[in-house]
Amino acid sequence: MIYKGIIERYGKYLPVTGKTPVITLYEGNTPLLRAKNIEKFLGGNSEIYLKFEGANPTGSFKDRGMTMAISKAVEDGSKAVICASTGNTAASAAAYSARAGLKCSVIIPDGSIALGKLSQAMMHGAKVIALRGNFDDALKIVLEITEKYPLTLVNSLNPYRIEGQKTAAFEIIDFLGRAPDYHFIPVGNAGNITAYWKGYKEYVRSPKSEVRSQKNKDIGHWTLDIGLPKMMGFQASGSAPIVRGKPVKNPKTLATAIKIGNPASWKKAEQARDESKGIIDTVTDGEIIKAYKLLASLEGIFVEPASAASVAGLIKYNSKLKIKNEKLVIVCTLTGHGLKDPDRAIKSATQPKVIDQNMKKILKAIGL
Numbered sequence: 001m002i003y004k005g006i007i008e009r010y011g012k013y014l015p016v017t018g019k020t021p022v023i024t025l026y027e028g029n030t031p032l033l034r035a036k037n038i039e040k041f042l043g044g045n046s047e048i049y050l051k052f053e054g055a056n057p058t059g060s061f062k063d064r065g066m067t068m069a070i071s072k073a074v075e076d077g078s079k080a081v082i083c084a085s086t087g088n089t090a091a092s093a094a095a096y097s098a099r100a101g102l103k104c105s106v107i108i109p110d111g112s113i114a115l116g117k118l119s120q121a122m123m124h125g126a127k128v129i130a131l132r133g134n135f136d137d138a139l140k141i142v143l144e145i146t147e148k149y150p151l152t153l154v155n156s157l158n159p160y161r162i163e164g165q166k167t168a169a170f171e172i173i174d175f176l177g178r179a180p181d182y183h184f185i186p187v188g189n190a191g192n193i194t195a196y197w198k199g200y201k202e203y204v205r206s207p208k209s210e211v212r213s214q215k216n217k218d219i220g221h222w223t224l225d226i227g228l229p230k231m232m233g234f235q236a237s238g239s240a241p242i243v244r245g246k247p248v249k250n251p252k253t254l255a256t257a258i259k260i261g262n263p264a265s266w267k268k269a270e271q272a273r274d275e276s277k278g279i280i281d282t283v284t285d286g287e288i289i290k291a292y293k294l295l296a297s298l299e300g301i302f303v304e305p306a307s308a309a310s311v312a313g314l315i316k317y318n319s320k321l322k323i324k325n326e327k328l329v330i331v332c333t334l335t336g337h338g339l340k341d342p343d344r345a346i347k348s349a350t351q352p353k354v355i356d357q358n359m360k361k362i363l364k365a366i367g368l
């Protein structure tokens with residue numbers, strides 16, 4: 001068994017050289033799970049796959065970008081990094097910084113970060129600053145600091161983050177032998193939808209792509225025999241600046257990872273939407289929680305609420321896309337693990353019964 005992180009696996013598509021020190025926790029290579037029960041629930045002929053990014057080392061897709069950002073920071077001689085975060089970037093930056101021996105500071109919106117993420121950042125030894133304000137305020141401050149001080153910014157404005165994150169699209173193509181027809185994805189700061197679209201375009205068109213070289217071995221040049229997916233992005237309805245067409249001052253959603261009112265990659269997300277002929281739309285918190293519970297109860301996959309926005313979007317578009325009638329291949333990205341936000345899980349489920357050590361009562365409670 002040889003473990004490889006995304007840099008070792010896909011280095012030829014990434015801005016690294018043999019001299020780049022690889023700081024890895026063996027991120028990537030996450031499961032692409034066929035969701036047969038959700039297929040049945042939606043009632044159609046389409047194949048639905050779930051890219052479970054909660055299986056990354058710190059529990060979210062942020063690790064793909066962070067292995068790149070931290071490796072390049074070390075290569076460039078940086079001694080310290082900083083980010084604003086709704087939580088998962090902080091957890092990932094803290095872990096990879098610990099491994100690299102870098103100092104790490106994170107600025108988080110006070111009160112709007114899930115417990116699991118906060119505990120990770122603290123345990124990995126980052127300086128955690130809880131800001132009175134929201135994510136957008138935190139990002140503004142971090143940008144001001146990195147302009148004046150020698151700290152490396154590891155938010156998704158750091159182009160190496162996008163480069164690392166695009167490898168999720170590579171993995172999907174390697175697994176399916178093609179790109180999906182539709183790709184559903186949550187949208188917060190909009191770095192990930194940008195990264196997937198970049199990844200799909202580059203991999204489908206690359207002469208180095210394993211899929212292309214298998215399919216077109218004797219053609220010798222790129223042909224468009226692998227189509228590109230339509231990118232289907234979903235923001236929470238109380239936090240949907242791209243859909244509304246203007247920044248949201250006080251974004252509101254229980255999906256804290258996408259509670260962002262002024263996304264850094266706004267323009268690039270619109271570009272991904274338009275080039276792919278996809279859409280960016282909203283889902284309500286109610287729809288998010290419904291999908292969150294469905295994933296756990298029907299497929300055995302526990303995600304954090306923001307991650308379920310992709311599946312909530314799929315449910316919303318089920319009849320519009322004619323998923324029922326057509327044989328489509330659909331991928332939904334599930335961005336982070338459910339254990340990140342234990343409070344929400346406990347609030348969303350039936351509380352356990354407290355029972356005396358009485359066999360009769362226990363059997364009754366089990367339903368026997």
Ligand SMILES: *Cc1c(COP(=O)(O)O)cnc(C)c1O
Binds near residue numbers: 156189
């Ligand atoms: C960061 C994050 C998102 C949003 O991704 P963007 O690149 O900011 O659009 C969604 N879900 C989870 C779990 C995240 O950590």
